[in-house]
Amino acid sequence: MEAYIYDQMLLSHQMQSHPKEFEGKELSAKEEAKTLEDQNENLEHELQALKENLARNKQQEDASRKRLEELKRENNDLAHRVEDPWQRVKDKQRDPCRLINPLRNKTCKPFDKLLLQLIKSTYVNLDSEGYDDMSVIHKVVKPFTVLEMQDMRDRYILDPLYGTILMALDKIDDWDFNVFSVQAALNGDDHASLPFQEKGGALFVTFYALFWKYDLFKKFNIDEQVALNWVSAVEAGYHGNPYHNSMHAADVLHVTHYILSKGGLIERCQLSDKMILSALFSAAIHDFDHPGINNNFHIKTRSHLATLYNDRSVLENLHVSSVFELIKNPAFNILASLSEDQWREVREVVVEMVLATDMGLHGKYVAMMKTRLQERADFLQKDDKILALAMALKMADISNCGRPQEIYLRWSGKISDEFYQQGDRERNLGLACSPFMDRTQPAIAKGQISFMNYIVIPFFEQISELLPNMRVSVDCAEGNKTYWAQNDDS
Ligand code: AMP
Ligand code: ZN
DSSP states (O other), rough: HHHHHHHHHHHHHHHHOOHHHHHHHHHHHHHHHHHHHHHHHHHHHHHHHHHHHHHHHHHHHHHHHHHHHHHHHHHHHHHHHHHHHHHHHHHSEEEEOOOOTTTTSSOHHHHHHEEEEEHHHHOOOTTTTTTTTTTTGGGOOOOOHHHHHHHHHHHHHOTTTTHHHHHTTTTTTSSTHHHHHHHHHHHSEEEEEEEEOOOOOOHHHHHHHHHHTTTTTHHTTOOHHHHHHHHHHHHHHHHSSSSSSSHHHHEEEHHHHHHTTTTOOOHTTTTHHHHHHHHHHHHHHTTTOOSSSSSSHHHHHHHHHHHHHTTTHHHHHHHHHHHHHTTTTTOTTTTTOOOHHHHHHHHHHHHHHHHTTOOOGGHHHHOOOOHHHHOOOOOOOOHHHHHHHHHHHHHHHGGGGOOOHHHHHHHHHHHHHHHHHHHHHHHHTOOOOOOTTTTTSSSSHHHHHHIIIIIIHHHHHHHHHHOOOGGHHHHHHHHHHHHHHOOOOO
16 A cells, blocks of 8 residues: 555656656547547447348348248148149139138048948948949948948947947937037047047048938939048038037037938928938038137128128128038039039028028028918928928027037037137127127026027927927927026026
8 A cells, every 4th residue: 555655656746847758648648548439439330230230131031031931831832732633623713712622732531441431331231232342332431241240340339439439320310419429539529629630520420421321322423532522621621619610510410310300301391312412411511611700790890701791691601602612623522423403402402501590580580480380281392391401400500409418518618618709809809798708797597598588499399390309309408498597607
């Protein structure tokens, strides 16, 4: 410390005794400081320029990466183009197909052949009259002989996949057929797997079983591979919504079959095979490409589809027109072997049936049916048959309310989930939540009881006037209504 004080005193003494020398030093120190300041400024500029350069490079890199991805995608598309028969048809069409292939570059799901053999052999076998193993009808899936099938059933009946499906299909003619068990056996669950179902799900299996049960392949000379392509694409065209998914289509397909057969519709209206084909086709496709939000939402938000279909039966128009678009492609044209007249009639019935599922038109259909039931006892004219089929699909569509309670409660849970999802979207858009769609004000019991009282039960009673065997649905609906009266959630 002493040394430092001594140095400072010495320096001060020198500055006073030789001021010039120190002025020079101060000047050069100032100059040095100025140079350093300039250098610093230059470095700051350089740093700024480098930062800007880096940002530009980053932007460029992002743009290049995006472009690379685009090119990769284009490249991929081109590769698919070469092998994708869908694209070839699209290229050939004057009127370009607006539907994207739901299976992407595939034409069929890689189904489990043994499973289809087991299903097919439940309805046809190689011993039946007119079938032999060379038959073109068995080109894709060869059924077993009666003896082979007995052996297969014994072998597989306890198998978690084949056994579960065979046992579920044993009940396909019954009111308690359960699509959930078919779906879970094939895909592990009945919700998360719905957008994937690589090898097919409940719709695939139910459709295949029923088409063989009614022998439609043979009656209309339908190519089995094309039918499998068609159902693969139809199933893949359903979204993984909580309720409006391919499992709902499978359920509606099954109930339509029930109404036709045990319900007595085929007999009551003397329906032709063509009408049966139309009915099963309609049920399978009736909610194709459903986005999980209803017509009202589309209309309120002035969506593209609402504009396209002028706010009229927006989704129902989408379902039916998309599938007719799909079958323009020969690979998916399940109706290819029909004559022009047959094709026209099937189309007429399908359009009528699917458009009738718009619940906005429910009152109109009930009134039409009421008038018609009062007019004549028989139901045999062409218009009567089409009306009866439309009513059958409408009934199948809301039949969950009249099914055994275990099945009904699963569906009512799923539709509530979907309603709440729509309510969330409405809230996020600043719109009022539609009735029973606000999860912050749950009222499932109230909603279900109102739906049963005002729509379901009166409608099922009307159908039971035409088809007395369908009273089972009224009895179940009454039971399900009682459940909610005892389990109010609001
Ligand atoms: P779809 O949309 O073609 O399935 O038409 C049937 C409509 O009926 C559904 O969209 C629902 O609005 C309604 N619905 C069916 N089942 C129920 C249910 N359990 N509770 C309330 N609404 C239902
Ligand atoms: Zn539906």
